[in-house]
Amino acid sequence: xxxxxxxxxxxxxxxxxxxxxxxxxxxxxxxxxxxxxxxxxxxxxxxxxxxxxxxxxxxxxxxxxxxxxxxxxxxxxxxxxxxxxxxxxxxxxxxxxxxxxxxxxxxxxxxxxxxxxxxxxxxxxxxxxxxxxxxxxxxxxxxxxxxxxxxxxxxxxxxxxxxxxxxxxxxxxxxxxxxxxxxxxxxxxxxxxxxxxxxxxxxxxxxxxxxxxxxxxxxxxxxxxxxxxxxxxxxxxxxxxxxxxxxxxxxxxxxxx
Numbered sequence: 001x002x003x004x005x006x007x008x009x010x011x012x013x014x015x016x017x018x019x020x021x022x023x024x025x026x027x028x029x030x031x032x033x034x035x036x037x038x039x040x041x042x043x044x045x046x047x048x049x050x051x052x053x054x055x056x057x058x059x060x061x062x063x064x065x066x067x068x069x070x071x072x073x074x075x076x077x078x079x080x081x082x083x084x085x086x087x088x089x090x091x092x093x094x095x096x097x098x099x100x101x102x103x104x105x106x107x108x109x110x111x112x113x114x115x116x117x118x119x120x121x122x123x124x125x126x127x128x129x130x131x132x133x134x135x136x137x138x139x140x141x142x143x144x145x146x147x148x149x150x151x152x153x154x155x156x157x158x159x160x161x162x163x164x165x166x167x168x169x170x171x172x173x174x175x176x177x178x179x180x181x182x183x184x185x186x187x188x189x190x191x192x193x194x195x196x197x198x199x200x201x202x203x204x205x206x207x208x209x210x211x212x213x214x215x216x217x218x219x220x221x222x223x224x225x226x227x228x229x230x231x232x233x234x235x236x237x238x239x240x241x242x243x244x245x246x247x248x249x250x251x252x253x254x255x256x257x
Contacts, residue, residue: 062221
């Protein structure tokens with residue numbers, strides 16, 4: 001449907017399988033440009049509203065409802081650079097998720113490729129022993145602890161740090177990822193996921209599933225960007241022609257405003 005024939009709320013709603021109330025809500029929220037009104041007060045929409053609705057619905061799949069609505073609302077206030085900045089920020093956040101996922105993959109490779117030496121004693125290790133086992137300084141372990149990456153227990157009375165098997169495992173992973181120049185903020189979610197999943201096998205399955213989800217989301221964001229580009233190009237054409245996005249046709253609409 002690309003004609004300039006005026007569209008009623010119900011016509012626009014049917015295009016996307018929505019209710020007429022959702023169409024009104026979208027206009028009120030700025031997701032759609034302002035609708036024209038007939039002499040009797042009914043909303044009328046045009047091709048630009050159709051394009052805006054399809055653009056928003058496509059952006060939804062990759063950006064989610066909040067960001068998609070912000071992008072469209074910013075476009076309709078005339079701030080196209082601001083809208084594109086929102087798109088850029090979403091892609092940057094997705095990139096950070098990919099970095100974290102790559103860190104998790106490297107951590108899993110480290111777990112699979114190296115057999116940890118058994119702990120010298122069952123009661124846990126002190127900080128100097130862990131540092132010697134990893135080949136790092138005790139100050140590095142303290143820095144990792146301050147950053148919230150490690151949380152060793154404490155001995156009663158002496159309050160000396162005591163590292164159990166899980167703490168030593170985490171320290172090994174931190175050391176591996178730090179040597180690959182990962183930042184603390186990139187390492188933290190890897191450790192969180194490992195602790196939540198409970199084993200490297202479970203984490204590997206979670207990493208695979210997340211990678212597939214990221215790929216699907218990236219494709220959806222690219223599709224949304226293409227649709228947004230077309231919509232902006234359409235608005236540029238209207239601006240150059242000196243026309244508006246609303247319809248001014250006067251005709252009865254059976255659905256309420």
